[in-house]
Every structure is written in C-alpha cells, then in structure tokens.
Amino acid sequence: MNLTRRDFLELAAVLGLTATGGDALAKLNKLKPEEVFEFKPVGNVTLLHICDLHAHLKPLYFREPSTLLSHPSLVGEPGFLCGEAYLDYYGIKRGSIRQYFDTAVDFVELAHKYGKMGGVAYMATIVKNIIAERGRDRVLFMDSGDTWQGTAVALFTKAKAIVDVQNALGIDVMVGHWEFTYGKDRVMELIDNHLKAEFISQNIFDEMWEEPVFKPYTIREVGGVKIGVIGNSYPYTPIANPREFIQGWTFGIRMENLQQIVDELRNDKKVDLVVLLSHDGFALDIALAKNIKGIDILFSGHTHDPAPKPIFVGNTMIVIAGSHGKYVGRLDLEVKNRKIVRYNYKLIPVASNFIKPDPEVEKLVNHYYKPYEKKLSQVIGKTETLLYKRDTFYSTFDRVISEAIREETDAEIVFTPGYRWGTTVLPGEDITVDNVYEMTAITYPDVYRFEMKGSQLKMILEDIADNVFNENPLYQQGGDMSRLLGMEYEIKITAPMGKRIRNIRVNGKPFDPNRYYVLAAWGGNLHRAGRNPKKFRPVYDIVIDYIKREKVVKPPMKSNVKVIDIPCGCPKKGGICP
Amino acid sequence: MNRRSFLKTTAVAASLAAVAPIVNVKSAKADENKFKEALNKITGGKTPKTSSDVKLVAPNIAENGAVVPIKASVNLPVEQVKAIHVFAKDNPNPYVFSFYPTTQNGEAFISTRIKLAKTTEVYAVAELNDGTFLQAFKKVKVTIGGCG
Numbered sequence: 001m002n003l004t005r006r007d008f009l010e011l012a013a014v015l016g017l018t019a020t021g022g023d024a025l026a027k028l029n030k031l032k033p034e035e036v037f038e039f040k041p042v043g044n045v046t047l048l049h050i051c052d053l054h055a056h057l058k059p060l061y062f063r064e065p066s067t068l069l070s071h072p073s074l075v076g077e078p079g080f081l082c083g084e085a086y087l088d089y090y091g092i093k094r095g096s097i098r099q100y101f102d103t104a105v106d107f108v109e110l111a112h113k114y115g116k117m118g119g120v121a122y123m124a125t126i127v128k129n130i131i132a133e134r135g136r137d138r139v140l141f142m143d144s145g146d147t148w149q150g151t152a153v154a155l156f157t158k159a160k161a162i163v164d165v166q167n168a169l170g171i172d173v174m175v176g177h178w179e180f181t182y183g184k185d186r187v188m189e190l191i192d193n194h195l196k197a198e199f200i201s202q203n204i205f206d207e208m209w210e211e212p213v214f215k216p217y218t219i220r221e222v223g224g225v226k227i228g229v230i231g232n233s234y235p236y237t238p239i240a241n242p243r244e245f246i247q248g249w250t251f252g253i254r255m256e257n258l259q260q261i262v263d264e265l266r267n268d269k270k271v272d273l274v275v276l277l278s279h280d281g282f283a284l285d286i287a288l289a290k291n292i293k294g295i296d297i298l299f300s301g302h303t304h305d306p307a308p309k310p311i312f313v314g315n316t317m318i319v320i321a322g323s324h325g326k327y328v329g330r331l332d333l334e335v336k337n338r339k340i341v342r343y344n345y346k347l348i349p350v351a352s353n354f355i356k357p358d359p360e361v362e363k364l365v366n367h368y369y370k371p372y373e374k375k376l377s378q379v380i381g382k383t384e385t386l387l388y389k390r391d392t393f394y395s396t397f398d399r400v401i402s403e404a405i406r407e408e409t410d411a412e413i414v415f416t417p418g419y420r421w422g423t424t425v426l427p428g429e430d431i432t433v434d435n436v437y438e439m440t441a442i443t444y445p446d447v448y449r450f451e452m453k454g455s456q457l458k459m460i461l462e463d464i465a466d467n468v469f470n471e472n473p474l475y476q477q478g479g480d481m482s483r484l485l486g487m488e489y490e491i492k493i494t495a496p497m498g499k500r501i502r503n504i505r506v507n508g509k510p511f512d513p514n515r516y517y518v519l520a521a522w523g524g525n526l527h528r529a530g531r532n533p534k535k536f537r538p539v540y541d542i543v544i545d546y547i548k549r550e551k552v553v554k555p556p557m558k559s560n561v562k563v564i565d566i567p568c569g570c571p572k573k574g575g576i577c578p
Numbered sequence: 579m580n581r582r583s584f585l586k587t588t589a590v591a592a593s594l595a596a597v598a599p600i601v602n603v604k605s606a607k608a609d610e611n612k613f614k615e616a617l618n619k620i621t622g623g624k625t626p627k628t629s630s631d632v633k634l635v636a637p638n639i640a641e642n643g644a645v646v647p648i649k650a651s652v653n654l655p656v657e658q659v660k661a662i663h664v665f666a667k668d669n670p671n672p673y674v675f676s677f678y679p680t681t682q683n684g685e686a687f688i689s690t691r692i693k694l695a696k697t698t699e700v701y702a703v704a705e706l707n708d709g710t711f712l713q714a715f716k717k718v719k720v721t722i723g724g725c726g
Contacts, residue, residue, distance in 0.1 A: 238641040239721060250647070252637045463721050474638050475719055497697070525722055 042344045043334025044223030046134045047275070048127060048141040050171075051301030052323035054150025054178075054421040055162050057365045059116035059352035060438070061424040062324045064306065065390035066104040067559075067569030070283070071471040071493060075566070076573030078311050079283035079303065079473070083570030084578045090308055101326055101349040102306045108386060111426055118325030118350045120165050121357035121365055126328050126348055127169055128358060138223035143171045143197065144301025144321075145233065145279040148190075149178035150421045152376055152437035153368050158186055161368035163194045168361050171197040173218055177234030177279045177302060181443045183245045200231030200277070202261055203254040213249055216261055225272045225335045228265035230258065230295075232278035234302060236477050242444055242525065253280070253474065255291055262294040272338045275299065281478030282307070282320045288474075289313035296340060297331070303478045304390075304420045308347045319345060323421065326350055376434040381547040383431055384554035389422030389439065391569070392468070392480050393491075394559035397422060397439055401539065402485035403555070404546030409449040409536055411520035412507060413457075413487045418468070418480035419523070431553070436543045440523075445538035447522045450530030455513040458501065460529065461489075466497045482524070484560065487511075492564040502564075613665060616673040617703070620663050626703045626711035634702040634714040643720040645691040650677075650702035652686035652712070659686035661705040668698035694720050 068082040069075060081089055083103055092098045100110035101117060131139050147166065148159035159182055166174070174197045179187055191199045202216035217230040235253045238246060258276075265271045273296045278285055281302040289298055295316045304323035310331075311318050317340075321329035327347050334342040369376070387397040402414040423438035425431055452460075467477040490503040504511035519530060527533045536542065547553060568577035617626075635649040652659045656679050664674040679686040686704070694700070701715040 236639055239639060243641075250641060252641070256635055460722055466719075467721060475717075477639070529722060 039330065039332075039346055040344055041134065042332040042342050044138055045225050045227075045333040045335060046130060046139045047222070047297070047299075047331045047333065048130065048139060049144065049299045049319065049321050049329035049331070050123070050142075050147075050325070050327070051144030051279070051299075051321050052146040052304050052421065053120075053143075053162075053325045054146055054323065055148060055154030055159075055441075056118055056151060056325045056438075057120050057153060057161065057165060057368070059119035059122065059350075060324060061111055061116055061426060062118070062326060062422075063104050063107045063386070063388045063390060063424045064102060065392070065569075066388075067391045067393060069392045069493060069563060069566055069569065069571070070469055070476070072566065072571075072575030073471060074283060074473065075571045075575055078307050079286060079305060081305075081570070085570045085572045088572070088578065092308075097349060097351060098308065101322075101351075102308070104388075104390075107424075108426055111424075114351060115353035117352065119352045119357070119365075120169065120325060121359075121362035122352045122355040123325055123328055123350050124169055124358035124361040125355050126350065130330060131170070134223075137221075140220055140222045140227065140229075141170050141172045142229065142275075142277050142299055143174040144277060144299055145174055145176040146178045146301065146323075146421070147174065148176075149181060149441065149443075150324075150438065151441055152434055153372060155437065155441040155443070156372055157368060158182055159190060160194065163190050164368070165361065165364060167194075167196045168364055172220065173198050173200060173229050173231070173277055175199070175201055175231040175233045175277055175279050175301075177237055178241070180233075180237050180246050181241050183443070184247075184249065200229065201233040202230055202257055203232050203235055203251055205250050207248050207250045216257075217265065219265075219269060219271060225333075226270070227273045227275055228269060228271035229275045229277055230261050230265070232258070232276060232280055234279045235284075240477055240479070245443075253284075253288065255288070258288075259292050259294075262292060266294055272335055273297065273333075273340070278302075281473070281476065282318075283473035283476060284478060285318055285320075286311070286313055286473065289316040289318060292316075299329070306347060310343075310345050317343070319347075321347060376432065376437070378433045379430040380433060380436070380544055381431045381550060382552050383425050383429060384427060384552055385557060386427050387423075387425040387431070387435075387553075387555070389424070390420060390480075391559070392418075393561040393563075394483060395422075396555040396557065397425070398483040399485065399555035400547070400553050401439060401543050402483060404543045405447055405520050405522070405539070406485060407546060408542045409447065409520040410518075411449050411486070412518045413520075414485040415519060415521035415524070415526055416483040416485075417523040418464075418482050420480060431547055433544055436540050436547070440538075440540045440543060442523055445522065445540060447520060447536040447539050447542060448527035448530075448533050449518065449520045449536065450527045450533040451516045452519050452530045453513070454511060454515050454517060456529065457517060457519070458504065458511075458513060459498070460526065461501055462498045465491065465500045469493045469500065470497070481561070488560045488562075490562045490564055494565050610667075613667045613672040616665060616671075617701075620673070620676070620703065620705070621711050624709075624711050626701075626713035628714065629704075629712035630714075632702055632704045632712045632714040634700065634716050636700050636716045636718050638717075639719045639721060640694060643694045643696070646694050646700075646718060646720075647689070647691050648700060648702075649687070649689045650714075651688070652704045654686065654704075654706070656681055656683055656686050658706050658708070659704060660707050662686060662688060663703040663705065664692065665701040665703065666692060666694050666698050667701065669693075669695050694718060696720050 201214040204213045276298045285300040298318045300320040306322035398416045522539045631653045640646045662677045677688045704712045
C-alpha cells in the first residue's frame with residue numbers, strides 16, 4: 001500500500017471515524033482522533049441507510065459503470081452520472097478514495113492503492129461507532145432491499161446467512177426485490193421466523209382480493225421524533241423476475257395508494273416526518289417525488305447509484321447509498337415543529353483496509369462461509385483483462401459468461417441479462433468459484449437454447465431498449481441492456497420505441513428478420529417466447545468449467561454496440577461529452 | 579373496493595376478456611382510425627374533453643397483458659353520469675366496454691381487468707346525462723420484461 005499521510009487524512013475525513021486498520025494505523029498512530037472525526041452530528045435523529053448489498057458479506061472489488069446511458073434529457077444528472085461527468089458534478093478530487101469508490105476512472109490503479117470495498121464486519125464497525133456516539137434510541141437503520149441475493153453463501157443458505165447478518169447489523173426496516181426470487185413461502189418464513197427487521201410494502205397486494213400482503217408502513221420514535229416509514233418494494237418484480245415465485249401477488253408503483261398513506265400518516269397519525277423507503281430506482285423515485293406531496297425524505301435503491309449529496313424535489317430530500325455493501329448512508333436531522341431545520345448527510349465508504357472489522361459479525365460471516373469455504377475459494381483460472389459488470393451495453397465478465405454458454409450450447413447468439421449486480425476481478429488476479437457465483441447466483445440459473453425468428457428477436461430487443469431508455473423514468477425498469485454475444489448493432493437512444501436498433505449483424509453477416517436464429521439465454525423470460533427450448537446446466541457450472549478449461553481469460557474491452565446519438569459513455573447534462 | 583363489488587366486476591372482466599382477441603400487429607395508422615371510429619360510434623362524433631373529474635388508475639407497465647387491472651371513476655354525482663366507456667387505443671378492437679352506473683351504485687366507479695394486445699393508451703370516457711363527454715387516459719406498457 002502506498003498511502004501518504006495526506007492520503008490518510010483525506011481518507012479518514014471521508015470515513016468520518018477513527019481509522020484503526022493495520023499498517024495505516026502503525027504509520028499514523030500519532031494522529032489525534034478529533035482530527036479525523038469529520039462528520040458533524042446534527043440534532044437528535046440519525047437515519048442510517050443501505051441498499052443493494054446483494055449478499056456481499058466479505059469485501060470485494062466493485063467498479064462503477066464506465067457507460068451509463070439513458071435518454072439525453074436524463075443523463076448528466078443524479079441517476080445517470082458516471083466517470084468524469086460524475087467527478088465534475090460532485091466536485092470530487094482526482095485520485096481520492098471517493099473517486100475510487102464512486103467511479104470507474106483509474107480504477108485498477110486506485111484498487112491497488114486503497115484495496116477492497118465493503119464487507120459486513122467492516123460496515124458493522126461503522127454502524128456500531130455511530131450507535132455508540134448517538135445512542136440506540138436516536139438511530140433508525142433502514143435497508144432498501146436486494147440484500148438477500150447475489151452470492152453463493154446466500155444461495156446455499158436460501159438467504160438465512162444474510163438475514164442473520166442483517167439482525168447482527170441491527171437493520172430496523174426493509175423492503176425487497178430479489179428477495180422474492182426465493183419464492184413467497186421462503187420469504188414469509190424468513191420474515192416471520194428469523195428477520196428482526198420489519199418488512200414493509202405499500203405496493204404488494206393479493207391478486208384475488210386486492211388486500212395488502214405486508215404492513216404498508218411502520219411508525220418509529222427516533223430521538224423523540226415520530227417518524228412514519230412507508231415501504232415500496234420493487235414495482236416491476238413480476239416482470240423482471242419469473243412470475244412463479246410470487247404467483248398470486250401483484251405489485252406496481254401505486255401512486256394513489258401511496259399518497260393516501262402519506263396523508264393518513266400526516267393527518268391522522270400525526271407523525272413529525274414522513275419517510276419513504278424504496279426499491280424503485282433513483283430516476284423513478286425522482287419522478288415519483290414530483291407526483292406525491294408530503295414525503296420529507298426518500299431513501300432510494302435498486303439502481304445502485306452512489307450519490308454523495310442529497311437531491312431535492314420540491315420539499316422531498318432523496319438519497320441513495322450505492323450497492324454491494326460499499327457504503328453506509330448517514331443522515332442526521334434536527335426536527336422542529338414537524339420540519340427539518342438542519343441536516344447533515346454523508347455517504348460513508350466502507351473502506352475495509354482502514355477499518356477494524358467487528359469481531360462479532362466477522363465470526364458470523366466465518367461461520368456461514370465455513371461449510372463452503374473449500375469449494376468457493378478454489379482458484380479456477382486467471383484473467384489478463386479487468387473483469388467488470390457495470391456498463392449499459394457490454395461488460396467483460398458477461399463476455400466470459402456468454403463465451404462459456406456459446407461453447408456449451410453451440411448457439412449463434414447468446415443473451416446474458418443486464419443485471420447491475422456482480423463483481424470485479426483485477427487484471428492478473430485469480431478467478432475463484434466464489435467470483436463466478438458473484439455474477440450468477442440466482443434461484444433460476446438454468447441456461448436455455450431455443451429458436452427465434454429474427455423479427456421477433458428484434459422486437460424483444462427493442463422492448464428491452466425501451467425499458468432502459470424510455471424518456472419517462474416511470475416506464476423504466478432500472479436495469480441495463482441485455483448483453484449479446486454473436487450479434488452487433490447500432491442504437492439511437494432518442495429514436496421512438498421500436499425504432500432504436502439498426503444495422504444488426506449476426507456473426508459478421510447481415511441480419512435476416514425472416515430467418516430463425518439459434519439463441520441461448522439465462523436469467524430471464526426469453527426462452528418462453530422461443531420455439532423448441534432445450535434446458536442446459538446451471539449457468540455457474542457452465543462458466544466454472546469453461547474457465548477451468550481456458551485457464552487464462554482475456555475478454556476484449558471493446559463493446560459490440562455502437563451508440564449513434566451519444567458519443568461517450570458518461571455524458572454531462574443534455575448528452576454532451578466532456 | 580369490497581369483496582362483493584370485486585366479485586361483480588370479475589364476472590364482467592371475464593366476459594370482456596373473451597371479446598378482445600390477440601391479433602397480429604397492424605400499422606399504427608390503421609389502429610388510429612379504428613380507435614377514432616370506435617370512439618365516434620359512442621360519442622356521435624363529439625370529441626371528449628380531457629378533465630380531472632375523470633380518474634383512471636392503471637399500471638404504467640402491465641404485469642400481464644391478458645389481465646390488466648384498471649379503475650375508472652367520475653368525480654360528479656352519480657345522477658349526472660350516464661356511462662363510463664373504456665377504450666384501449668391500439669387493441670385490435672379498441673372498444674373494451676361500457677359501464678352504466680345507477681343511483682344504487684352510489685358513485686360512478688368501476689374496477690375491473692382488461693386485456694391489452696400491446697403497449698397502448700387506455701381511455702376512460704365519461705358520458706354525462708347532459709350529452710357532454712369527458713375523458714382521462716394513460717399509457718400502459720405491455721412488455722416481456724427481462725432486466726433486473
């Protein structure tokens with residue numbers, strides 16, 4: 001590690017706590033604690049927030065997107081900010097830990113300097129320090145969901161490992177999305193018998209009787225302030241994930257119901273503050289806040305954005321706390337006469353190299369890993385190039401997955417889903433079994449090969465493109481484009497629905513809408529629309545065997561998609577490139 | 579909505595679903611004309627005025643195009659409302675149903691499920707007893723979905 005004293009001070013300032021990690025501490029033991037306590041507590045209320053942990057109990061590398069495109073009227077603002085445009089927007093210093101955590105700029109270099117991110121034992125130290133400072137009765141800890149899914153240990157324990165960690169962290173309230181892919185019986189079992197937090201959602205109803213499945217809200221007294229917390233689980237769960245997991249439940253945004261609950265909390269329950277805990281996605285929540293009156297604070301999730309400063313829509317403050325356990329959001333409030341008079345917000349990076357892990361939570365993590373440690377730590381190969389996930393169209397780790405599927409199925413075109421969760425492996429590093437699960441650990445892992453007519457394939461691609469690029473965030477599903485191997489295309493983001501994709505080539509040849517193509521796909525609904533579907537092995541087994549055979553992977557960094565109307569991956573406002 | 583009124587409307591919805599078959603996609607222009615024709619048949623050529631007195635609740639993105647839940651209501655005394663007509667603009671058959679509330683309904687409100695062939699605007703057109711037509715509409719996306 002090549003940290004200077006200056007780096008360390010900066011780091012400590014960002015962390016807002018006394019850093020006590022190994023050699024950094026040894027070098028800097030003369031530092032006075034008060035110099036590093038940068039967070040200025042305010043008022044009597046501390047609201048802590050995490051979102052999209054994706055079951056990452058241990059520290060990892062996770063690179064933010066190198067391309068994050070949407071409609072030009074949306075890009076360059078929180079929700080669609082990345083790279084240099086992000087650094088400029090938030091005024092972040094080059095080479096800082098903030099740059100490392102929040103962007104893809106100089107990622108590999110900074111990864112060697114600052115080390116791995118996240119890890120629940122390190123997160124626990126931050127949380128426990130805050131609770132010790134403020135007192136438990138002044139702290140409410142909220143979790144925006146996508147917490148139970150994303151790693152092998154979550155999959156193998158059917159999320160039990162993660163629920164126990166949530167209990168140890170002291171999560172008070174949560175909502176969900178990928179949680180539901182364990183099936184509603186398992187979800188209810190975990191909520192009823194294991195989870196200490198309250199699971200709330202105003203937007204999940206029984207299909208037959210239109211009765212709410214969960215408590216829509218909870219009222220908590222925090223530091224003498226009465227807070228009504230309303231829950232929004234991911235409104236498009238039945239569309240984005242297989243329906244059979246939640247058969248009989250119906251979701252949606254349900255703005256009318258939400259407005260009624262806000263009014264009820266304010267007028268009848270006489271709460272001091274109304275909070276919405278959501279898994280809607282940052283852009284959707286910004287649009288939602290324009291349509292709902294009376295929400296004081298909106299804790300967002302789903303789209304994985306790190307946003308170091310709150311944004312305001314009218315009187316509603318909106319924050320979102322990144323993903324993969326990389327951050328804890330801390331919001332301190334002074335509330336008088338049902339109004340926020342002062343606040344301080346910080347997105348605290350969980351920089352695992354500089355924080356002493358909490359022994360209790362570390363023990364719990366080790367306990368859950370132990371039965372699988374040998375299998376998961378097995379080295380299956382090496383990568384020459386950076387393996388990453390986040391990008392609107394193409395990523396290197398998805399390329400490796402798609403190549404593996406192509407070899408297994410002999411398909412002409414391979415679809416890999418545009419999820420935003422995954423992992424990052426640095427160039428020259430080993431790839432482990434655990435890494436493969438970090439990219440593929442889902443409860444419906446089967447790969448399918450099927451045939452589909454060109455015209456239908458094009459229509460489906462247009463459909464997915466509209467879910468990503470629709471000008472109105474209320475119609476976006478908050479994911480990235482499916483990744484395609486064997487197919488190249490150009491896209492005009494601003495074109496109307498159904499007319500965005502052009503100049504398609506399949507394995508070097510012009511696309512024929514009347515021909516049937518052989519496709520392979522996983523993690524979606526696609527095979528249901530195809531003909532002659534054939535089921536293959538789970539995706540993780542296919543990928544593990546492929547990397548073992550290859551020994552060294554070196555996927556190209558170049559995307560197979562050309563964007564016509566925005567010439568860079570991280571534009572500023574209006575689609576202008578820095 | 580209580581269980582009783584729900585049971586009533588599911589019966590309505592079931593019969594409605596049967597009359598809206600999925601047909602292959604046709605040109606947007608033909609759809610536009612079909613919608614206008616269907617609307618004119620109801621309004622006698624009058625153009626409905628978009629009004630906040632008509633409320634239409636429908637999902638932004640349908641979970642299942644075959645059964646899309648909608649709620650339509652008119653914020654006027656039920657005595658003044660002759661009917662609520664519902665259209666799905668880009669359905670092969672854009673006219674979906676008409677609901678005639680009576681004073682026994684208490685209010686001009688209907689909750690039901692309709693079938694949508696593809697992404698379309700859904701219209702709720704209120705016909706008042708004085709012969710005026712008011713409307714509300716909302717775009718509902720019908721998608722195969724897939725990202726997460």
